[in-house]
Amino acid sequence: MGESVPAILTVPAEARGFQGRRAGIVSRVFANTIDFAILLVMLGALYFGWSAVLFLRRGSNFRFPTVSYAGAYVAGAIVFTLYFALTWWGTGRTYGDQVLGLRVVNRKGQRLGFWHSLLRAVLCVLFPLLLFWAIVNNRSVQDLVVRTSVIYDWESTPRRGIDAQATRSG
């Protein structure tokens, strides 16, 4: 494809004006809500999967395993952290981000590296309420600490780095 040919935007016309801008709190909360629902589904799947393993091993002595709040919280935290880290590292977006059209990028507007996304995931899981700092300036405390941003990005493929952003900053 020649460089003289402009790339055709696949984003709907009404959404093109704010592509690449930092997302507001409502979008991020909605995205996290969806991700939390997915977490519950994953935890349930883990529980029933573990139960199936126990059923196969114990047979008639099988009983559904009891899970303490602490154990559930720890398991949930681990699953959530891994979920966040892997999705941010892989595609830059969780499923909630995908639905809301968001993407997590570093200060250069690029996808995060693995450790970068893992650090951000740990901070987000440990201090979820710090997300609401985004009300003030569309950046959570975690964003400020690890120098990331959550932007509107409706395109399916990751944005092409800082150049795309810089063109909009003019």
Place this chain on the structure above:
Amino acid sequence: MRIPIGGGEGSGAAAEPPRAPSPPPDLLTVAARVAVGIVALAVESAAQILRRVSGSTDRSSSNDATVALLTGAALGFTIEAVRTGLSLAALGLRTAGPPTTFVIDTFFDAPKRASQDMVGRWNETWREDRPEARAAASAVAVETTRQAVDLILDQLDLTQIVLDHVDLDRIISSVDMDAVIGRLDLDSIVQKVDIDKVAEGIDLDAVAERLDVERVVARLDLAKLSLEVIERIDLPEIIRSSTGTVASEGVRVIRMQTFGADRAITGLVSRVFGRRPPEDPELPSGSDGADG
């Protein structure tokens, strides 16, 4: 079979002595000859018709010859009688002429001169009125002729007559069209034409409507063109990304609504903190220095 009137014509002609050159026959003699000739022709024709009607053949040729002989004799006698009568009359006139002339000149001179005067006057009148009379007469003649011609032409399809009877191809082929065109000064004719005015009179819209644009388009190799365009814009990639971008209309609505909510909250917060509402929020790239 024709039997000429006058029997023994062949032998009679040979026996006839050569005629002395007679003086030119006078009017009466000619008239008598004509009358006798007409009678002879009539009788001859009648006899022939009668023969045909009665279906008679050569058997009765002797009777016919007799009748013809008698008829010829009668006619010859008639001519002789007329000649003799005429000679006598001429003799009488020559004898009685001078005294009669004298008497007539003596007694009828005055009336003659009077009549000559009258005739002269009438002639003079005719000479005076001649131009008017001729004009009127010619006008009448012209009008009459015109009406007559119209009447005739109404009954005739002249075009059809020409088409039927005139070889137009031959006429046209006999015309030297090159010579005709050579005699035309086409340049001066063209110069007399006001092209601008002609162009104004042309309804270009109507012309454009008559243009077969579809045919022009059909001559373009649209398939090749399309392939080229698709190759240059990487259409498959566009399809992949666009189908992934907006999974459904519902997702799009959710995204737009949450974006609206984001903006509302941002505006509210900006007012609370006394900041200018971010019309154009800063970008997440490091170049804006917002990370510090």
